[in-house]
Amino acid sequence: xxxxxxxxxxxxxxxxxxxxxxxxxxxxxxxxxxxxxxxxxxxxxxxxxxxxxxxxxxxxxxxxxxxxxxxxxxxxxxxxxxxxxxxxxxxxxxxxxxxxxxxxxxxxxxxxxxxxxxxxxxxxxxxxxxxxxxxxxxxxxxxxxxxxxxxx
Numbered sequence: 001x002x003x004x005x006x007x008x009x010x011x012x013x014x015x016x017x018x019x020x021x022x023x024x025x026x027x028x029x030x031x032x033x034x035x036x037x038x039x040x041x042x043x044x045x046x047x048x049x050x051x052x053x054x055x056x057x058x059x060x061x062x063x064x065x066x067x068x069x070x071x072x073x074x075x076x077x078x079x080x081x082x083x084x085x086x087x088x089x090x091x092x093x094x095x096x097x098x099x100x101x102x103x104x105x106x107x108x109x110x111x112x113x114x115x116x117x118x119x120x121x122x123x124x125x126x127x128x129x130x131x132x133x134x135x136x137x138x139x140x141x142x143x144x145x146x147x148x149x150x151x152x
Contacts, residue, residue: 006039010095013102026090034062038096045103053123055100060125063093113140 027035041058044050050058097120105111 002043003036003039006042010042010092010099013095013099027092029066030062030090030092034065035092037062038092042096042099045100052100052104053119056119057123059093059096059100060120060123063089063125 030038037058041050041055045052045055101111101113101116104116
């Protein structure tokens, strides 16, 4: 795996911009092993070594291993809390989730952001669309920019 190429690809697709640097600095809470696993997920997915579902499961498992990324829904119907992912999730996790969404949408044009959110919920990550936004830009807007060539 060429880690540098994976990092470049992720940064080109979903740039690490933030006027206060909070997004880039947020990656520092991830352990080195988890960062390597996230890069590996991207590389393996791109090379068809793992499937969409496996990539999503592995990414969500990393998210769920950090309790500081979540709080619990007090309005849950059952006594089991539903994990709501914190909005200041490390940028690397957002980049990997966006990349998974991007590759899925390339192969399945009927894929919508709502379908992706349902898929995330089915593997244990429950959140609204805003979780995937970066600097106010939605995944669909980024997808359109990439397809149209505005983002290299």
